[in-house]
Amino acid sequence: MIPSDQFVRFYNEVFKFLDAQGGDALEEYYRVVSGQQESHCLELFKTQGLAGMKAYWDRIAVEENCDMICTLVEDRLEITMRRCPSLSKAMDNDAGAFSRYCDHCPGWVIPVLEKAGYQCEYDMVDRSVPQCRMTIYPADQKRPSRVLLSDETPGKGSV
Amino acid sequence: MLRYRETGELHKDFHGSMNAAVEYVGRRHGREGLRAVFKATAQRVYRSIYEGLKRGDWSEWVEHGRYFMDREGAEYALAVTDDAVVMTVRTCPAVAHLRRLGLTPSEFFCDQTVLLNEAWCEGTPFEAVTEITGEGSCVQTIRRSSKVRELRS
Numbered sequence: 336m337i338p339s340d341q342f343v344r345f346y347n348e349v350f351k352f353l354d355a356q357g358g359d360a361l362e363e364y365y366r367v368v369s370g371q372q373e374s375h376c377l378e379l380f381k382t383q384g385l386a387g388m389k390a391y392w393d394r395i396a397v398e399e400n401c402d403m404i405c406t407l408v409e410d411r412l413e414i415t416m417r418r419c420p421s422l423s424k425a426m427d428n429d430a431g432a433f434s435r436y437c438d439h440c441p442g443w444v445i446p447v448l449e450k451a452g453y454q455c456e457y458d459m460v461d462r463s464v465p466q467c468r469m470t471i472y473p474a475d476q477k478r479p480s481r482v483l484l485s486d487e488t489p490g491k492g493s494v
Numbered sequence: 495m496l497r498y499r500e501t502g503e504l505h506k507d508f509h510g511s512m513n514a515a516v517e518y519v520g521r522r523h524g525r526e527g528l529r530a531v532f533k534a535t536a537q538r539v540y541r542s543i544y545e546g547l548k549r550g551d552w553s554e555w556v557e558h559g560r561y562f563m564d565r566e567g568a569e570y571a572l573a574v575t576d577d578a579v580v581m582t583v584r585t586c587p588a589v590a591h592l593r594r595l596g597l598t599p600s601e602f603f604c605d606q607t608v609l610l611n612e613a614w615c616e617g618t619p620f621e622a623v624t625e626i627t628g629e630g631s632c633v634q635t636i637r638r639s640s641k642v643r644e645l646r647s
Contacts, residue, residue, distance in 0.1 A: 336588045337535070337606050338562035340500035342508035345606075348534045349515050352527065364518060371514050398505040429497065430538035 347425045350433040361435075365442030372443050373450065380451035385412045388453075388471060411472040419465035426465070437462045441482045444469070449480065458483040496557055497542040504565065509588040510595050513603055520602035528605050529613075536613035547618040552579055552636055555614065559634075563587075578637035589630035599629070607632060 337345050353360040379387040389407045392414055396403045402418035421440075425432040441457040448455050448471060458468040459482065472478070519527050537544045543554045556574065559581055563570050566587035573580045588606075592599050604626050611622035611634055619642045623635045638646070 336562070336566075336568075336583075336586060337512060337610070338500070338566060339504055339506045339508040339512075339588075339591075340562070340565070341498060341539075342512055344498075344539045345512070345531070345535050346515065348531050348539065349519060351534070352519070352523075352531045356523070367518060368514070398503050398507070400502045400505075427498075428539060429541040430534065 341424070343421045343424045344428050344430070346439075347428065347433050347436055348430065350436060350439065354433070354435075361438075362442070365439055366446065368439070369443035369446040372447055377447055377451060380447065380453070384451075384453075384473075385471065388412050388448075411470055414469040414471070416465075416467045416469075419467065422462075422465040426463075432463075435462065437467065438482075440467070445480050445482075449474070454478065454480040456481055456483065458485050459487075460485055461487040463487075496554065496561060497540070499561060500565075506566070506587070506591045507595065509591045510597055512588070512606060513592055513597055513600050516602040516605060517600035520600065520605070525602075525605070528602060529609055532605065532609035533613040533616070536610050537616070540614070544614055544618075547614055547620055547636075550619050552620065555579070555636060577643060578635055581634040583630075583632050583634070586630040586632070604632065607634065611636065 349364075350361060353364050376387075376391050379391055383390070385407055389405045389412055392403070392405050395401065396405070400420045401416060404415045404417070406413045406415075422432065422436055425436045437459045441455070441459070445455050445457065452474050453471050454474050455472075456470045456478075457480070460466050460468065461484065464486075516528060519531060540558075543558060546552065546554045556572065556579055560572060563572075563581075563583070568583060568587045569585035570581060570583045572582075589599055589603070592603070604624075608624045608626075611624050615622040615636065619639055620636050621639045623637070625633045625635075627633060
């Protein structure tokens with residue numbers, strides 16, 4: 336049994352394996368994971384909107400030992416991950432972190448949010464730093480979802 | 495001394511994520527795909543356990559098993575003799591949690607144990623035998639390989 340504590344280091348190896356298959360093997364996997372995540376949160380997001388999202392991520396923050404702040408403002412939910420335990424473990428790892436490890440998170444989150452009628456600006460900041468920011472807001476044609484790397488230096492990264 | 499020794503909250507739902515991951519890789523890339531991922535996990539992620547086994551030292555494998563089986567609340571027994579370590583799992587916490595989540599274990603779910611043990615013993619003086627004795631129960635044996643036993647006798 337791989338301990339639940341160490342699942343992310345295995346996940347990191349799955350990403351490396353799928354990436355090595357080429358094509359869009361990795362992106363296809365994110366889509367499948369997103370579909371599976373719907374059973375945990377889509378109904379909550381649809382029925383309770385931003386407050387349901389805050390409840391979901393507040394629970395995850397405790398269970399996954401995140402240092403994270405979720406702030407519900409009138410028209411948006413702002414999530415600031417100050418220390419992501421997932422990337423931290425992938426980096427504290429004798430096998431090394433997959434260079435695009437962070438991408439799986441917007442890869443599953445954004446499709447679920449969009450199915451619930453919301454959009455998201457997802458700033459991964461820097462894939463080699465376990466911090467990120469998300470702003471979630473009701474769907475707005477003028478402001479489509481997007482993923483940013485506001486502070487990443489090209490060429491920096493690991494495996 | 496364990497290389498990874500997590501404390502704090504447990505997020506057992508990751509067993510559900512594991513179930514989905516092995517199902518995905520197993521269906522699309524077969525058991526050989528799973529074997530490749532578990533080999534990388536056993537020999538690169540858990541490098542210190544693997545290096546120990548290559549030196550003939552199973553102590554970190556034993557410590558890892560005890561620490562995380564205790565942390566996850568498994569019902570198990572672990573016996574160490576001169577020639578083998580035998581871990582008898584009566585209630586696997588991962589399978590039990592899948593059932594609590596209403597999930598059916600993938601046919602590849604126990605490969606995380608079978609293929610991990612196999613990869614840990616590859617190129618070492620040990621061999622792994624993992625017998626699945628029922629849903630959520632197994633007997634994992636790490637024993638000195640027959641060649642080593644012959645040399646010792």
